[in-house]
Amino acid sequence: MLRTQNLRIRELTPIISPYSLKQVFPLSEAIALRVTEARTTVVDILNGRDRRLIAVVGPCSIHDPKAALDYAARLAALAKEIEQQIFIVMRVYFEKPRTTIGWKGLINDPDLNKSHQISKGLGVARSLMLTINGLGLPVAGEMLDPITPHYLADLITWGAIGARTTESQTHREMVSGLSFPVGFKNGTDGNLQIAIDAMKTANHPHTFLGINNEGQTSIVHTLGNQDVHVVLRGGNDTPNYSPDDIRRTEEMLAKAGVPKAIMVDCSHANSYKDHTKQEAVLDSIVEQIVAGNDSIRGIMLESFLKAGNQSLTEPDKLEYGLSITDKCVDWDNTERMLREAAQRLANR
Template identity: 50%
Template sequence: MQSEPQPLNSPEDLRAIRRVIREGGNPLTETDIPRWEDQVGVSRIVNRRVVELEPLPTPAKVLADMPLSEAAQNLVVSSRDAIRDVLHGRDDRLLVIVGPCSVHDPDAALDYAHRLAALRDELDGELLIVMRVYFEKPRTTVGWKGLINDPDIDGSHNIRKGLLLARRVLLGVLGQGVPAATEFLEPTSPQYIADAVSWGAIGARNTESQIHRQLASGLSMPIGFKNATDGSVKAAINGCYAAAQQHGFFGIDHLGRACVVETLGNPDCHVVLRGSSHGPNYDAASVAGAMDEARAEMPEGSAAACGLFVDCSHGNSGKDERRQAEVVREIAARLAAGERGIGGVMMESFIEGGSQPAGPLDTLVYGRSITDRCIAWPQTAELLRELAAAVAARR
């Protein structure tokens, strides 16, 4: 294995650079700290708005230092296969992606996973439960970007720490016997964590992105494409179609080297209805319309032509956890009445209900979201049991 690249600047240099930035200065002109351009003989005409390039450990080193246990590997493989069976209609259970809007406290995330594990065992005959373990948050403008980007929730953006912490959380969730789901946002981060993920999402802001469609084409798990923020289901269907094709694109390998990535295509992509700025789209007519559109565009037998997901949060509930619970109950009633086409649902849930402003961990209420409002754990357990009863009734 190749040796790890060493940072050009010392920790003291980096602190000095960040101090100048905090004071409103420009460290490119107000410090004489050496830059990588000086080291390799490149003109400083490049990277005029880049303060520092800090090398990260290679994906290969991180995976070697923090490997999946044999039990975790078996759980990832078996849960991916089970999700495919649900998507293709070979398993009549309902797939439920449930968990916090975003992980900000590793201890609380593992506490939640422990609670979910018991319910997963209890309801396994009717529900395939996968924990929502989201580390990257797309922002409409600016804000906290997630555990990987800013693990200390203080604007320090210690991404090296965040990557390792995210992987440690995934290993802990799998150690509880619960498979994990996440949204893929940065095209490089999957090299560090994707081996521990059983279901992935491409978010509404990225569903039309060529980069994310290419990324999905090479990922090893089923991927849900959310409808666009304006409500366009066509964009998500196009994403599924594009991701099912072979692609070649720029990327990095597990040794961190720039390379051309060639993919086989991912046949397990599907649509996720998440509502929009114009209102919800989880009603029976919207589900039926989306399925008709998907079947017209996608090959027969593809995951997208067999069923779809409903995200009960976001535009489908106005990000109100009380309304989100009502949406779950409405879907449960429709499933119990025999409605087909909905293969899975997504719920945002945490130990405590609601949300709170982001801030350093020691200032926060334990187990409460710092992004979107979440359903509290006691009500989550009730809703999961109601969904399980609905699946039993549908049978």
């Protein structure tokens, strides 16, 4: 018979099931309690019951588990030091959306060589998240592939839907079933309405195709996620974190009848993609909060051990602690910036 399907599929490779991976890297009672408590804290901050500021801090993407744990140990110590003012959640991003092509993250290509050992990537990711949670540091992830949460969601405190996927119906429906709070970024062009529409969509129950814990294709029925909010990241190289931008955002959220909780991404278009300008964004946000703003509940900061980034050309010659995706603030400046922010917030 003449073939009419899989004409452009080179190969189909079976993959480990979520259930099986969780048997290899099980969730302990202690870590389950930490994740639950951290989620509750984030929800309390988003709803104004806790006056602290959420800070989602860490590398643009994780490519080196050793460097990630080095960074996590430092961040965990800082988190305890400033916990009265700032609740830190570490960025542990294993999936990267690409404008065209490029390295898609540690899960998709853990060996950085286009071998795409995805089962290995999922194992490395889950092991790393367990270890970081074990340090007492909650983790954040970007929800990109709708299958991935089945493997990792039990370890995540806060999730993000990126600017390229906020308008995706698949991702909006996925968020409606996630067990943790999620921030929707405005579009890459700065469009805020798509994030607000996404929030409203995710609030409601949905039914769609997915997989179960055994990896079987299943009909997924969700309950809706009320713990969603907007993340401002600027657009078309134009920032959107000024007091006027925040007021407009508050007005749009109120008109739509969705929570008036705002997180500001200090990177991307808000810093003109210049990592050295992230501090100016953070300074402005803290200044607005100290001046009385009560809708800004969180910030995001792209930070790693060393400043800047490097190209992924020769994987065996990469510089330790330096991002291979977006440029990041170095550790010393990250520590200083967050300490100074906490001191200013303490004087509110």
